[in-house]
Amino acid sequence: MTVYQEIFEVIKERKKQFENGTAAENSYTCYLFEKGVDKICKKVGEEATETVIAAKNGDNDELMNEINDLLYHVMVLCANQGLDWSDVERVLDERNEKIGNLKKFHEVDKNT
Numbered sequence: 001m002t003v004y005q006e007i008f009e010v011i012k013e014r015k016k017q018f019e020n021g022t023a024a025e026n027s028y029t030c031y032l033f034e035k036g037v038d039k040i041c042k043k044v045g046e047e048a049t050e051t052v053i054a055a056k057n058g059d060n061d062e063l064m065n066e067i068n069d070l071l072y073h074v075m076v077l078c079a080n081q082g083l084d085w086s087d088v089e090r091v092l093d094e095r096n097e098k099i100g101n102l103k104k105f106h107e108v109d110k111n112t
């Protein structure tokens with residue numbers, strides 16, 4: 001199990017606790033589930049912006065931290081929307097089996 005799968009298991013547990021009314025004390029994840037989808041999406045947007053700023057500043061220590069904040073909030077969003085992390089990984093696996101996608105992406109770009 002990867003560290004991301006392990007964190008996702010904790011997030012799913014937090015979601016169950018929130019739904020059962022047994023939220024763990026001081027749990028930031030339960031706090032996000034309580035606030036709902038708007039708050040979670042807002043955090044995803046904030047962390048994405050902070051990731052971009054860290055990259056633009058050339059600060060790789062900050063970049064690593066922001067990427068992990070972003071991934072954590074994306075995971076909370078997945079759980080909130082009823083997606084499992086394995087669903088996301090499956091799509092990535094399918095893409096990983098393909099190579100030479102450049103032409104296809106150019107065609108998509110032309111149409112947008």
Ligand SMILES: N=c1c2ncn([C@@H]3O[C@H](COP(=O)(O)OP(=O)(O)OP(=O)(O)O)[C@@H](O)[C@H]3O)c2ncn1[C@@H]1O[C@H](COP(=O)(O)O)[C@@H](O)[C@H]1O
Nearest residue numbers: 007010011014024026027028029030043046068069072073
């Ligand atoms: N990976 C994370 C993780 N990454 C970031 N964060 C929290 O995300 C928040 C982001 O910081 P900000 O300053 O942007 O937000 P804030 O001001 O604290 O909160 P807002 O009022 O803006 O919502 C911080 O409070 C971080 O602690 C995380 N909180 C939890 N996890 C994982 O989730 C597990 C369960 O955590 P709890 O639910 O808190 O027990 C932990 O063991 C970790 O594995």
